[in-house]
Amino acid sequence: xxxxxxxxxxxxxxxxxxxxxxxxxxxxxxxxxxxxxxxxxxxxxxxxxxxxxxxxxxxxxxxxxxxxxxxxxxxxxxxxxxxxxxxxxxxxxxxxxxxxxxxxxxxxxxxxxxxxxxxxxxxxxxxxxxxxxxxxxxxxxxxxxxxxxxxxxxxxxxxxxxxxxxxxxxxxxxxxxxxxxxxxxxxxxxxxxxxxxxxxxxxxxxxxxxxxxxxxxxxxxxxxxxxxxxxxxxx
Amino acid sequence: xxxxxxxxxxxxxxxxxxxxxxxxxxxxxxxxxxxxxxxxxxxxxxxxxxxxxxxxxxxxxxxxxxxxxxxxxxxxxxxxxxxxxxxxxxxxxxxxxxxxxxxxxxxxxxxxxxxxxxxxxxxxxxxxxxxxxxxxxxxxxxxxxxxxxxxxxxxxxxxxxxxxxxxxxxxxxxxxxxxxxxxxxxxxxxxxxxxxxxxxxxxxxxxxxxxxxxxxxxxxxxxxxxxxxxxxxxxxxxxxxxxxx
Numbered sequence: 373x374x375x376x377x378x379x380x381x382x383x384x385x386x387x388x389x390x391x392x393x394x395x396x397x398x399x400x401x402x403x404x405x406x407x408x409x410x411x412x413x414x415x416x417x418x419x420x421x422x423x424x425x426x427x428x429x430x431x432x433x434x435x436x437x438x439x440x441x442x443x444x445x446x447x448x449x450x451x452x453x454x455x456x457x458x459x460x461x462x463x464x465x466x467x468x469x470x471x472x473x474x475x476x477x478x479x480x481x482x483x484x485x486x487x488x489x490x491x492x493x494x495x496x497x498x499x500x501x502x503x504x505x506x507x508x509x510x511x512x513x514x515x516x517x518x519x520x521x522x523x524x525x526x527x528x529x530x531x532x533x534x535x536x537x538x539x540x541x542x543x544x545x546x547x548x549x550x551x552x553x554x555x556x557x558x559x560x561x562x563x564x565x566x567x568x569x570x571x572x573x574x575x576x577x578x579x580x581x582x583x584x585x586x587x588x589x590x591x592x593x594x595x596x597x598x599x600x601x602x603x604x605x606x607x
Numbered sequence: 608x609x610x611x612x613x614x615x616x617x618x619x620x621x622x623x624x625x626x627x628x629x630x631x632x633x634x635x636x637x638x639x640x641x642x643x644x645x646x647x648x649x650x651x652x653x654x655x656x657x658x659x660x661x662x663x664x665x666x667x668x669x670x671x672x673x674x675x676x677x678x679x680x681x682x683x684x685x686x687x688x689x690x691x692x693x694x695x696x697x698x699x700x701x702x703x704x705x706x707x708x709x710x711x712x713x714x715x716x717x718x719x720x721x722x723x724x725x726x727x728x729x730x731x732x733x734x735x736x737x738x739x740x741x742x743x744x745x746x747x748x749x750x751x752x753x754x755x756x757x758x759x760x761x762x763x764x765x766x767x768x769x770x771x772x773x774x775x776x777x778x779x780x781x782x783x784x785x786x787x788x789x790x791x792x793x794x795x796x797x798x799x800x801x802x803x804x805x806x807x808x809x810x811x812x813x814x815x816x817x818x819x820x821x822x823x824x825x826x827x828x829x830x831x832x833x834x835x836x837x838x839x840x841x842x843x844x845x846x847x848x849x850x851x852x
Contacts, residue, residue: 505699508669508692509715509763519711523702 382574383581394578401559402586404472404546405539408479409487412535416484417528420491421517425499435492441485446478450548453478457549470551475559478545483535490531495520498527526601529594540587621682622647622767622798628667628677630660630822637663638674639822645767645815647682650789650799652813652830654806656845659819661802662696665769668800669693681767692765696772698756700744705736705755708744712759726762734758734788750781757788768792770801774808786812806846810834818842 386394423435455461457469457477468474498520506516521528543561550557552566560579567576623645630638638660645651653661666672668679669691701708709730713723731737734754739747744755753773760768770789774782782805789812793799803809809816809830816833818826820841826833837843 501699502701504666504671504695506715507671509712511715515715519701519715526702 376573379573379577383578386574386578387582391578394575394582396555397558397560397563397579398582398586400472400557401540401561401583404475404479404559405536408476408483408539409532409536411476411480412483412487412539413532415480416487416531416535417491417521418517419484419488420493420531421495421521423488423492424495425513425517425520438485438489438492442489444482444485446482446542446544447548449478449481450545453481453545453549469549470553470557472550472557474549475546475557478549479539479542482542482545483539486538487531487535490534491524491528494524494527494531498524526598529598533591533594536590537587540583620647621645623668623682624678624680625664625667626678626680628664628674628679630663630667630672630674637822638667641677641819641823643817643824644827645798645800645817647798648793648796649814650793650801650812651815651817652809653800653802653817653819654804654809654842654845655819657804660822661819662771664819665693665771665800665802668767669769690763690766691769692760692763692767693769694753694756694760694771694773696775698752700752700755703744704741705744705747706731706740708755709759709762712762716763718762730758730762733761733791735784748781750777750784753777753781754784754788757785761788761792765792765797768797768799770799770803772802772804774803774805782808806834818845820845 419438423431423438453474454469456463457466457474458464459469468477495517499516502516502520502523506519511519541561543565546557546559547562547565550559550562552558552562558566560583564576564579564583567573567579621644623643625641625643628638628641628643629636641660641664643664653664655661663672667674671693701711703711706727709727710723713726714720718726731740734757736751736754736758739751744752747755757773768789773789774785777785786808789799789801799812801808801812813830816826816828816830817824818828818833818837818839818841820839826837826839826842828838833842834846837846
């Protein structure tokens with residue numbers, strides 16, 4: 373009990389004192405996570421809209437597949453990306469293994485199905501209301517999708533948030549492809565795992581507190597946006 | 608299968624003809640060999656009891672539903688759906704401001720970007736929506752929302768304007784505002800087809816009446832003749848308030 377109290381005090385001092393190691397790890401975490409979520413949104417939003425509005429063979433199968441991929445085990449994704457990027461792998465020549473880019477790739481693979489599946493649901497629901505209107509106006513499929521994506525922009529924040537939550541909390545995949553190298557690929561989750569295993573609870577706790585705080589702050593901000601939009605009847 | 612835009616036209620004064628259009632839902636014919644013609648430049652009210660198939664007929668004309676059999680032909684240079692606009696009973700407005708809704712419509716209709724600002728201003732003036740132009744459209748009153756839907760439909764400068772009970776849930780003042788826009792569209796040369804249960808509205812607006820019963824058109828008449836002397840038993844019973852499907 374005493375040790376935990378001491379660890380909390382030490383964590384507090386690290387945070388308040390802007391410990392350079394801590395700041396570096398937080399910076400890299402945010403860089404990797406936000407980049408991955410941004411890229412996943414660029415892929416997932418249109419993919420979800422195509423699955424919601426498009427009419428093509430195998431659409432049902434694709435919907436089931438994307439839904440199933442929401443539960444991808446991170447370590448399996450990590451292993452897959454590792455095999456692709458390792459020296460003997462097909463993309464080994466790119467020398468991306470144990471770099472932040474490799475971590476972003478792994479997280480994009482994990483997060484994209486979540487964003488695409490949730491987007492499909494949001495767009496499909498909204499299209500029930502919009503479909504007749506847009507068709508009567510002569511809007512083509514692409515125009516219909518763009519209209520729906522824009523009008524669903526606040527609702528889609530929830531999809532992005534779900535992806536962000538997954539990316540922020542993820543440890544298995546980034547550990548495998550990033551290697552948890554100090555000052556290179558060490559992020560909050562991998563650092564917490566490492567420091568805990570070393571018995572360095574202060575840094576681990578500090579990172580844990582910041583990870584929680586970041587997650588709550590990002591969620592609260594985006595939910596605030598959504599509430600405002602709903603109040604203005606835009607959502 | 609429906610054959611859109613036939614080349615041969617039976618009558619220059621006729622803008623639109625439905626010939627033996629059949630639509631089946633759940634094994635029952637909701638449009639039963641429906642034959643219907645709409646006079647160019649006129650306001651035609653389609654009347655009938657609930658379930659007669661009026662709204663479905665409107666959706667077939669708008670190209671939103673493909674019937675199981677029958678033909679539809681347009682006169683002249685009509686290009687469906689480019690020259691056809693429809694306003695629904697419950698207005699569907701985008702999650703944008705009034706101005707945003709109109710701007711979006713103009714974009715979909717292919718109006719060049721540089722003309723959109725001017726056209727939006729014209730439409731706002733037409734609908735007397737200037738004071739609420741930047742309000743979220745979905746937060747407006749029912750009457751205001753329907754006015755936005757009306758001017759949005761007129762943004763296409765349609766040759767054929769289809770209205771599906773546009774004033775069904777509106778108060779008299781809001782109804783009057785919608786009817787003013789309908790008149791304006793007709794005065795500007797649009798052919799108007801309005802589905803309505805409101806006999807007063809039909810008398811005020813319509814030149815022609817098409818009366819539907821159980822998926823068929825059972826009476827075609829001028830508005831004056833229809834209300835003074837309906838010839839079909841179904842229309843007589845409807846006007847007497849005794850028709851039930």
